[in-house]
């Protein structure tokens with residue numbers, strides 16, 4: 264369980280909240296690059312950390328992420344005209360550039376200089392890989408640009424998707440480091456999903472349903488190791504890195520692409536679940552990319568034209584009781600992503616953690632909360648920059664490996680857990 | 692508050708019996724500091740060095756004390772335990788982990804191991820982890836001692 268005041272501390276991310284300030288220390292994924300495909304394309308509404316924003320790409324290709332509402336009388340700039348180097352409000356024609364600076368107020372004489380006094384809040388928007396990243400904190404604390412491996416490998420090696428989840432970010436993130444649910448909730452998918460099946464490691468997973476967990480701290484967060492029995496007294500290890508505040512990476516299976524997530528607060532009751540899938544050394548095959556686009560693996564299908572999953576709470580996630588009874592799926596919900604999302608949404612918008620009954624195998628979650636709490640209070644009380652902001656913390660990989668009985672996983676896998684350009688992931 | 696909208700505040704669990712063992716002196720000092728806080732019936736137990744010539748892996752010779760210094764009996768302590776946590780900072784107590792584990796396993800109680808790394812070299816901590824590994828179904832290496840109360844609160848100890 265978690266006391267109410269700590270739950271509030273970790274779950275609230277609006278401007279002015281301690282956790283909101285912490286999220287504003289990082290470069291976070293804001294949009295897929297494909298959402299702003301060309302100069303002067305349609306502006307896109309984005310809500311992040313409780314702030315309603317508008318993203319656009321101007322005539323010269325400059326990317327902007329600014330306050331959604333016109334400084335004049337508050338109209339949503341989503342209705343705006345993206346033309347001639349700025350976004351023009353359709354109500355009275357005020358125009359803003361990609362930084363939020365007002366560059367034209369038609370009712371006033373240009374010589375008056377009036378428009379220079381008008382500026383909407385604006386944040387940088389930078390394309391790295393197929394994601395547009397933003398930093399919503401102070402300019403003088405802005406860290407170097409992020410270098411997560413999935414977004415720095417060549418485009419043909421990587422695929423990213425995002426889905427809207429109607430829950431607080433923390434319960435979604437906790438699901439990503441809750442290794443003990445995999446043997447239950449996702450037990451149906453290991454042998455059937457095209458993005459998982461065929462790996463030798465799957466046999467260890469299915470043969471030993473009671474993994475033993477080891478949790479150690481890393482510079483940026485945690486390594487969570489799950490150990491299962493392998494041949495000759497050895498252990499099959501699956502190691503999940505978590506980097507603050509909300510990055511995690513699923514241990515690989517065979518030569519399949521490696522995947523993981525970011526959970527980014529939209530507001531306190533909604534988050535965006537980002538899912539990346541990449542191979543460190545080879546292009547994704549046509550079939551793999553197609554499977555990802557079709558919603559297999561950690562991805563999902565959508566209500567057309569939106570990032571709302573096709574299986575969602577308004578249709579009971581297309582619950583299939585017959586499949587649940589047959590054991591095709593453990594919860595009756597199809598697909599890894601929505602199996603997770605459905606249960607996390609079912610907890611309610613912000614889970615009341617005072618009512619939990621955690622057990623020892625929940626120690627990864629307990630430690631993650633502990634580290635978040637320490638980081639958020641250190642930032643609030645002493646201005647200490649939280650872990651995960653610097654590039655070296657981001658250069659982590661997940662690992663699947665067979666180790667000897669006495670090996671300490673973090674030590675035995677010290678190189679495997681790092682990004683090694685040009686070298687494959689360590690996988691079984 | 693959104694989270695309060697649909698969950699009624701009925702209790703959904705009874706008090707647990709948690710037994711927290713400090714396997715060495717340093718761990719005992721950490722526990723001593725936190726044992727005074729109000730807990731939900733957790734027992735904090737310090738393992739004392741085995742008497743000369745006695746087998747430290749045999750629970751019959753295990754010497755335990757409560758925070759006030761009074762002796763405790765491992766069989767009695769573990770009889771109704773739901774949660775058993777072994778805390779260690781260095782490797783001196785390897786045999787006692789085995790002694791406690793044998794009793795806990797006989798009672799089908801699982802064990803969590805916690806290695807406290809604050810102020811210790813990685814080598815020492817790795818040895819601690821290796822010494823707890825055969826007995827623990829979950830093992831945590833914590834870099835700071837504040838994790839102990841955080842974990843005990845989370846587990847409703």
Ligand code: FES
Pocket residue numbers: none
């Ligand atoms: S069994 Fe874990 S939430 Fe119900």
Ligand SMILES: [Fe+2]
Pocket residue numbers: 438444445448449599603
């Ligand atoms: Fe999951």
